[in-house]
Amino acid sequence: MISVIQRVSQARVVVDGLTIGEIGAGLLVLVCAERGDTEAQADKLLAKILKLRIFSDDAGKMNRSVQDMEGGLLLVSQFTLAADTTGGNRPSFTNAAEPLEGRRLYDYLVAQARAAHPVVQTGEFAADMKLHLVNDGPVTIPLTVR
Structure with missing residues (x-):
């Protein structure tokens, strides 16, 4: 699975003029399932996202995860x-998963994230979405798991 992780002070997703997902400080994660990806890749990606230490500690060093904060x-x-x-x-x-499989893996990732983390919001699969975000830092990290 491929992802781009952005540390944000706020972010929201708008579909048809309505905000459908919104967070304060945290991570905006753009995610794509590729052909051949499985739940194992989704689990590995989620584990990395939750533990990635890209938030500042009291000394100003990137040493805290989204879970920590x-x-x-x-x-x-x-x-x-x-x-x-x-x-x-x-x-x-052509490297992207077929739409039905992509949706299945995205929904799986969301369900696993909601089971592991208290604040999880989403976009809408296959919708024309408008993202509004304030990238904090900026910190943007590409992350691919195989």
């Missing part, structure tokens, strides 16, 4: 993370 998680599906641009200027998305 009890921050929010905003999980947003984004198949375009699987873009292949090696063949020209128009991206190919």
